[in-house]
Amino acid sequence: MAVEAFSKTKLMAEVDDDDDDMPLVFKRSSTTSKQNQSNSSSQKQDGRSGRQVSDLRSPNGQNSSVQKVKAGTSSKASPAVSPFTSPKASPSSSRTSPAPNSRPSASAGNQAKNVNQQSKIVPYEPKQAVEPKSEPNDEAEDSEDDKPLSARLSSGLSKSISSHANKVLGTSASVQKSRPPKKEDSDDEIPLASRFQLKSSAGASTSKSSNSEEVKPKIRQNGLPSTTVLSKRPPGDVKSAAQASVKKLRLSDASTPVSIKQASVKPEKKTVDDDDDVPISQRIKKSVASASKVSSAKKATKVVSSSMKTKKKLKKSKYSKSSKLQPSSGEGQKWTTLVHNGVIFPPSYKPHGVKMLYKGKPVNLTPEQEEVATMYAVMLDTEYMSKPQFKENFMNDWRKILGKNHVIQNLDDCDFTPIYEWHQSEKEKKKQMSTEEKKALREEKLKQEEKYMWAIVDGVKEKVGNFRVEPPGLFRGRGEHPKMGKLKRRIRPNDITINIGKGAPIPECPIPGERWKEVRHDNTVTWLAFWNDPINPREFKYVFLAASSSLKGQSDKEKYEKARRLKDYIEGIRSAYTKDFTSKDPVKRQIAVATYLIDKLALRAGNEKDDDEADTVGCCTLKVENVEPVPPNVLKFDFLGKDSIRYQNEVAVYEPVFKAIQLFRSGKKGGDDLFDKLDTSKLNAHLKELMPGLTAKVFRTYNASVTLEQQLTKLTQGGELAEKVAVYNLANKEVAIICNHQRSVSKSHSVQISKLNEKIDELKALLEEFKVDLARAKKGKPPLKGADGKAKRNLAPEALQKKIDQTNVKIENIEKQIETKEELKTVALGTSKINYLDPRITVAWCKRHEVPIEKMFNKSLLAKFAWAMDVEPSFTF
DNA sequence: TCACTGACTTGATGGCAACCTC
DNA sequence: GAGGTTGCCATCAAGTCAGTGA
Numbered sequence: 001m002a003v004e005a006f007s008k009t010k011l012m013a014e015v016d017d018d019d020d021d022m023p024l025v026f027k028r029s030s031t032t033s034k035q036n037q038s039n040s041s042s043q044k045q046d047g048r049s050g051r052q053v054s055d056l057r058s059p060n061g062q063n064s065s066v067q068k069v070k071a072g073t074s075s076k077a078s079p080a081v082s083p084f085t086s087p088k089a090s091p092s093s094s095r096t097s098p099a100p101n102s103r104p105s106a107s108a109g110n111q112a113k114n115v116n117q118q119s120k121i122v123p124y125e126p127k128q129a130v131e132p133k134s135e136p137n138d139e140a141e142d143s144e145d146d147k148p149l150s151a152r153l154s155s156g157l158s159k160s161i162s163s164h165a166n167k168v169l170g171t172s173a174s175v176q177k178s179r180p181p182k183k184e185d186s187d188d189e190i191p192l193a194s195r196f197q198l199k200s201s202a203g204a205s206t207s208k209s210s211n212s213e214e215v216k217p218k219i220r221q222n223g224l225p226s227t228t229v230l231s232k233r234p235p236g237d238v239k240s241a242a243q244a245s246v247k248k249l250r251l252s253d254a255s256t257p258v259s260i261k262q263a264s265v266k267p268e269k270k271t272v273d274d275d276d277d278v279p280i281s282q283r284i285k286k287s288v289a290s291a292s293k294v295s296s297a298k299k300a301t302k303v304v305s306s307s308m309k310t311k312k313k314l315k316k317s318k319y320s321k322s323s324k325l326q327p328s329s330g331e332g333q334k335w336t337t338l339v340h341n342g343v344i345f346p347p348s349y350k351p352h353g354v355k356m357l358y359k360g361k362p363v364n365l366t367p368e369q370e371e372v373a374t375m376y377a378v379m380l381d382t383e384y385m386s387k388p389q390f391k392e393n394f395m396n397d398w399r400k401i402l403g404k405n406h407v408i409q410n411l412d413d414c415d416f417t418p419i420y421e422w423h424q425s426e427k428e429k430k431k432q433m434s435t436e437e438k439k440a441l442r443e444e445k446l447k448q449e450e451k452y453m454w455a456i457v458d459g460v461k462e463k464v465g466n467f468r469v470e471p472p473g474l475f476r477g478r479g480e481h482p483k484m485g486k487l488k489r490r491i492r493p494n495d496i497t498i499n500i501g502k503g504a505p506i507p508e509c510p511i512p513g514e515r516w517k518e519v520r521h522d523n524t525v526t527w528l529a530f531w532n533d534p535i536n537p538r539e540f541k542y543v544f545l546a547a548s549s550s551l552k553g554q555s556d557k558e559k560y561e562k563a564r565r566l567k568d569y570i571e572g573i574r575s576a577y578t579k580d581f582t583s584k585d586p587v588k589r590q591i592a593v594a595t596y597l598i599d600k601l602a603l604r605a606g607n608e609k610d611d612d613e614a615d616t617v618g619c620c621t622l623k624v625e626n627v628e629p630v631p632p633n634v635l636k637f638d639f640l641g642k643d644s645i646r647y648q649n650e651v652a653v654y655e656p657v658f659k660a661i662q663l664f665r666s667g668k669k670g671g672d673d674l675f676d677k678l679d680t681s682k683l684n685a686h687l688k689e690l691m692p693g694l695t696a697k698v699f700r701t702y703n704a705s706v707t708l709e710q711q712l713t714k715l716t717q718g719g720e721l722a723e724k725v726a727v728y729n730l731a732n733k734e735v736a737i738i739c740n741h742q743r744s745v746s747k748s749h750s751v752q753i754s755k756l757n758e759k760i761d762e763l764k765a766l767l768e769e770f771k772v773d774l775a776r777a778k779k780g781k782p783p784l785k786g787a788d789g790k791a792k793r794n795l796a797p798e799a800l801q802k803k804i805d806q807t808n809v810k811i812e813n814i815e816k817q818i819e820t821k822e823e824l825k826t827v828a829l830g831t832s833k834i835n836y837l838d839p840r841i842t843v844a845w846c847k848r849h850e851v852p853i854e855k856m857f858n859k860s861l862l863a864k865f866a867w868a869m870d871v872e873p874s875f876t877f
Numbered sequence: 878t879c880a881c882t883g884a885c886t887t888g889a890t891g892g893c894a895a896c897c898t899c
Numbered sequence: 900g901a902g903g904t905t906g907c908c909a910t911c912a913a914g915t916c917a918g919t920g921a
Binding site for chain 3: 468470476533602605606613614641644680684695696746748752
């Protein structure tokens with residue numbers, strides 16, 4: 001295999017990063033970087049999905065040949081320059097990448113016209129690409145709004161992230177012959193993502209805890225690290241995915257486990273802990289404060305200071321609450337003992353008796369018919385009402401319940417308004433309830449649900465994720481889903497299969513007279529229950545443990561470790577696929593190009609889909625019409641990806657890739673598969689030959705994490721806490737753009753912006769007044785009357801100058817606020833944080849720069865990433 | 878090899894409560 | 900304290916990918 005050369009690459013040296021008992025100490029880094037500039041943005045509506053989309057995008061922030069890059073401005077990146085940094089990273093060269101078809105924007109007047117706006121971050125671009133013939137284009141002044149997510153970057157970033165473009169575009173003007181990159185090349189010639197070659201010191205923490213069986217369970221609901229004492233893991237002990245079967249060191253091994261025979265999981269009783277009532281932030285601050293006292297003497301080792309408290313809690317807990325990872329035990333075995341209380345069902349339907357109208361007349365409906373009518377009525381103010389498919393599917397299913405001879409025959413003659421209004425008034429009533437009433441309701445609900453919220457896995461009490469059975473409703477498929485509007489019937493106990501430990505008490509069926517469909521004792525899976533999806537009966541709905549559980553944490557950590565391992569293989573993988581671009585074997589060629597796109601553009605794999613699913617695609621399922629080659633070397637992508645989110649991008653590619661795409665398209669129609677000899681199985685099978693366990697999605701994790709780390713390294717300066725947080729968010733935004741994580745613009749966005757602008761106007765008026773007053777004060781004259789006609793206080797020039805300064809700062813802050821709001825209005829930062837960014841990068845960065853981790857992770861994320869909290873400050877991905 | 882199943886992860890969204898501002 | 904805003908969190912849809920058996 002082409003990989004042979006690098007498949008032997010050593011696995012990372014795994015360094016123990018545990019240092020549990022060390023206090024939390026932060027060290028300030030001297031890292032410097034440029035601050036970002038920002039651009040405002042606005043977007044156009046995606047005609048197909050109705051979502052906000054942009055005209056162009058360049059995943060990974062890569063530049064495209066549509067950008068005007070003058071031959072003279074392009075250059076090779078110097079080896080000394082950051083992989084993300086263009087040697088031409090001048091402010092002017094960093095702003096805008098004029099695209100032939102990009103639209104002008106009102107807010108982009110300050111953007112330069114001749115640089116690589118789109119190319120920001122580039123996982124990899126082989127050399128020898130063609131320089132596009134870029135024409136000067138006045139439309140280059142597009143605001144970032146008119147660019148797709150990935151094409152937009154904060155200007156601070158954009159200053160420095162044009163290396164890709166420089167590689168692709170910055171070579172000679174003529175088409176050059178392809179040459180695979182040489183490994184020994186300078187940084188400039190090493191694939192971007194692989195240039196980040198800092199040696200990793202994997203932070204692995206093993207869970208080891210003791211617990212006392214005599215003490216009431218004491219578990220924080222957020223799953224924060226609370227009970228484990230970590231032991232140092234010897235180097236090499238970090239589990240890789242392939243090592244997943246290492247014998248589990250269970251918490252229960254270290255202490256008396258909860259007996260399986262003990263009845264169900266007992267509802268949690270609130271007990272008072274010395275620290276429990278203190279907000280996490282304060283607890284962390286407390287620890288930070290105390291730790292900082294010794295910061296000069298000790299190295300930073302922790303971000304979250306829960307360990308001391310943790311140990312205390314441990315002793316109190318009947319169940320040890322895992323906070324650190326436990327290695328899974330046995331081949332494919334996920335747990336040894338599992339106890340839980342099953343699932344809770346939604347309440348049965350209570351008829352409201354409000355009559356809908358049919359041809360203007362009230363209609364009597366049975367409770368069952370009324371229930372479905374109400375499901376529809378409550379959706380009257382949603383987009384679904386404009387979708388014929390939704391209405392048709394609804395009517396077909398409702399008709400089955402109405403019966404053939406029912407008076408209601410036609411949906412168009414139905415008037416659901418009375419039910420809609422009833423629903424609105426119920427909502428309003430609920431809103432108007434007093435705080436006490438709301439609290440009482442919440443507590444009542446909690447009381448009913450408490451016992452379902454927890455499971456005991458191998459003696460450890462863990463939070464259950466989705467213990468509530470999904471209520472009946474109308475299916476809200478995304479995009480143009482062919483099944484939208486279909487009735488999602490009520491799930492009953494006899495639909496549900498329970499999975500529980502052998503010997504554990506079978507959860508009582510909460511609905512009298514009914515029983516579970518099946519009870520299993522399968523310890524090779526992590527689900528606690530499942531039922532068949534009523535919309536797609538071949539598919540399942542699972543009940544899993546919460547994200548904060550050890551099982552999920554373990555799996556999460558393995559995911560990031562795998563992505564980290566890719567770092568050691570990536571160079572070889574890229575060499576291999578670059579070589580195969582011109583392979584005579586068409587399958588090899590398609591695999592090579594697909595891998596390149598997945599690596600370069602962070603595309604998803606793209607499994608085959610059935611006709612009864614939304615028509616979306618990923619890499620392997622791209623259609624000919626989704627990719628348009630624009631000579632000399634630009635590919636225009638336009639397709640609906642996961643969740644029917646539109647992906648639009650124009651990107652300059654390596655010449656052989658361009659030619660290969662042209663070849664794959666030849667003789668095919670628009671709707672034909674671009675990669676007709678390829679599917680995800682073949683692709684992943686190939687990737688596994690390159691690196692054990694490698695699949696297409698690993699590239700997304702890898703590129704996201706690498707990008708975060710590089711951006712943080714590059715952008716972090718000293719500065720105030722707020723500045724550091726802003727830097728992090730900027731880096732996070734970068735990743736969101738690469739991954740095309742979009743969100744719809746909130747309804748109140750424009751109102752909020754207007755209000756802020758009004759504030760600025762007011763402050764500016766005030767500023768003018770102060771300036772006049774200052775001038776007069778300097779001449780010893782009293783201030784003029786205010787706008788309201790009242791006399792103003794006679795202030796000293798110094799006091800007036802102070803007011804002017806303060807007002808200027810206020811204006812600046814609001815302007816920044818507007819900028820940030822505009823920049824992030826269509827970018828979803830959370831998704832990448834939850835799913836793609838190795839939390840250890842964040843934790844280590846926080847430690848290095850004295851940033852409290854809760855500034856970056858909320859309570860849920862702290863719980864989810866408990867396993868990452870003990871990482872060394874020196875950790876690198 | 879392929880279709881299919883099963884088990885999981887990834888992802889956008891809406892509701893709501895906490896927080897902020899006036 | 901009212902009203903607006905923000906961010907958390909649950910929800911559930913929609914992906915990925917491994918395994919299996921014909």
